[in-house]
Amino acid sequence: MVSSAQLANRCSVNAAQVRKDLAYFGEFGIRGVGYYVKDLLQDIKRILGLNKEWRMAVIGIGNLGSALLSYKDFLKQNYKIVAAFDINPLEVIERVSEKLGQPVEVIHISRLKEVARDRRIEIGIITTPPSEAQSVANLLVEAGIRGILNFAPTQIKVPEGYIVKDVFFTSILDNLAYLLSNS
């Protein structure tokens, strides 16, 4: 069992917050008792849409892209990278295979649409230089890939129905610098 107060403490938030947020999606707890950890975990996974495997592609196999290729925490959460693309696959394959200690398949970006269909790719991860990010996003849209995780530090526009989430860690760093400057 776990109580909303315990969960709140772990996450450094208010206990009422935890209860309200969960209550938004249904009734998962038992009054006077708390939440069954196992059930709660399953319920949260279901709510987040993590009760299925998400098939992803990484586009742009530089340092960051290849770091993601070997990122082990993805598997724990039902995320799976099923393809890697680059504008210069031949050059990249050698470097990355050596780095990761195993052969890696890197496909030319021109084959994105075809491979996306064959491998049922649902999420595209953009790790190209910012100058290429929008055109890669356009290719992803064209391939019908509705979810985009963008690591390139630039704003990307997509049509209605497609979703972009940015991972701008330099913005978070800017925030840190601001807080350090004023304390």
Add this chain to the structure above:
Amino acid sequence: MVSSAQLANRCSVNAAQVRKDLAYFGEFGIRGVGYYVKDLLQDIKRILGLNKEWRMAVIGIGNLGSALLSYKDFLKQNYKIVAAFDINPLEVIERVSEKLGQPVEVIHISRLKEVARDRRIEIGIITTPPSEAQSVANLLVEAGIRGILNFAPTQIKVPEGYIVKDVFFTSILDNLAYLLSNS
């Protein structure tokens, strides 16, 4: 010149929002005209505390850590990585130097405090496995490094006066999965 409406459009937000946010820090625009781009940029940099060089250390030189070592966008924004630490520097140096195409100094974590003082490190970037993140944070605190950028997917606790900012891109991915599941 640039108007709040133009800025708002670029960032996909409301124009009043842009004006309110800027006005919070002072008066930077000219009524009936707009903002001088050059002045505004300088003002924003000053507000964020980016008018000085921030000296950073990366702790944990795995795939992600070494990707950060060669991340070029840091320099553009006055961030500088001045040291890299690992629990196993000898093993790491060879692999990373090869990857980055130039020799890289990786220092044993036990020397953190000493090196932090000598190189005036102000921000620590944690890219270790999650199991080591808290103990690395403790070392950073002990070394008087007040700012921490945490890439390890785990909650870190630090004393009053120290600041931790998390970069949990799997959380952003979870958010993307949720939005895709419900649309």
Add this chain to the structure above:
DNA sequence: GCCTGTGAAGACGTTCACAGCA
């Protein structure tokens, strides 16, 4: 008795609408 679920209150951030000024 104890902890969840939840209306009500409060805090906060966003948007509107317009006065003020170049």
Add this chain to the structure above:
DNA sequence: TGCTGTGAACGTCTTCACAGGC
């Protein structure tokens, strides 16, 4: 005229406080 700066209105998120149920 045109766009900033800003009080007021509005909406949303957070917290309080307690009824409800095990």
